[in-house]
Amino acid sequence: MSKPVIVALDFADDFECINFLNQFPKDDKLFLKIGLEMFCQFGYPFVRNLRERGYNIFLDLKLHDIPNTVKRTCEMIAQWDVQMLTVHATGGAEMIEAAKKGLDGSATKLLAVTQLTSLGQTELANELQVPLKSQDYVTHLAKLAYQNGADGVISSALEVPLIKEATSTNFLCVTPGIRPKSAQVGDQKRVATPAHARSLGSDAIVVGRPITQAADGHQAYMNICKEWNK
Numbered sequence: 001m002s003k004p005v006i007v008a009l010d011f012a013d014d015f016e017c018i019n020f021l022n023q024f025p026k027d028d029k030l031f032l033k034i035g036l037e038m039f040c041q042f043g044y045p046f047v048r049n050l051r052e053r054g055y056n057i058f059l060d061l062k063l064h065d066i067p068n069t070v071k072r073t074c075e076m077i078a079q080w081d082v083q084m085l086t087v088h089a090t091g092g093a094e095m096i097e098a099a100k101k102g103l104d105g106s107a108t109k110l111l112a113v114t115q116l117t118s119l120g121q122t123e124l125a126n127e128l129q130v131p132l133k134s135q136d137y138v139t140h141l142a143k144l145a146y147q148n149g150a151d152g153v154i155s156s157a158l159e160v161p162l163i164k165e166a167t168s169t170n171f172l173c174v175t176p177g178i179r180p181k182s183a184q185v186g187d188q189k190r191v192a193t194p195a196h197a198r199s200l201g202s203d204a205i206v207v208g209r210p211i212t213q214a215a216d217g218h219q220a221y222m223n224i225c226k227e228w229n230k
């Protein structure tokens with residue numbers, strides 16, 4: 001699969017979401033992220049519906065619980081034929097390993113969220129009381145995820161070269177916090193443009209509002225793809 005631009009479907013209702021998708025040509029097999037907002041409202045039937053329409057799905061549930069609970073949840077999700085699933089790396093080694101075991105036999109890639117892109121160095125130090133530089137914390141969590149069977153991580157694009165060096169070039173780095181030059185940064189702290197993310201070695205970028213809230217979502221998507229694939 002070529003390196004995808006994953007569109008984060010953070011919509012308040014499914015009608016708005018389907019209208020958004022209808023702007024795209026039918027044969028444009030998008031990679032879509034279903035996150036907590038839509039999953040909490042529409043659940044598995046919504047995931048199944050989009051899979052049946054031929055979209056690739058990144059199910060972003062950011063699981064974070066005791067190993068047994070996460071394993072059993074992953075066993076269920078393993079039946080859903082989604083391409084990617086997230087857990088929080090801070091759930092620890094045993095939890096990551098349990099998640100991977102739960103997905104056993106499926107093609108679903110397990111991605112561990114490191115430091116959310118909405119958290120910067122100040123929040124890490126003051127709120128979370130983590131006495132590390134952001135890049136070291138992210139790299140540490142990526143190594144933990146790698147050593148315990150995850151297929152990759154979610155990080156900002158800025159940490160990708162360090163993660164690849166500390167793990168493997170094949171360890172997937174999927175990066176949200178993407179903002180084209182003209183876009184508003186909003187609640188994101190560690191951001192990069194599509195072109196910068198590409199040059200840093202991201203395997204896929206996740207983009208929400210710069211596409212979903214654009215006046216012409218399809219055009220915004222095309223512009224980002226063009227910059228990403230340059």
Ligand SMILES: O=C(O)c1cc(=O)[nH]c(=O)n1[C@@H]1O[C@H](COP(=O)(O)O)[C@@H](O)[C@H]1O
Pocket residue numbers: 008010033035060062086113115116117118154155176177178188206207208209210
């Ligand atoms: O796991 C994620 O996808 C995620 C992790 C992270 O660290 N930062 C982050 O922004 N995300 C998700 O990526 C998307 C980014 O959306 P925009 O900020 O609108 O582009 C949202 O759906 C977030 O839930």
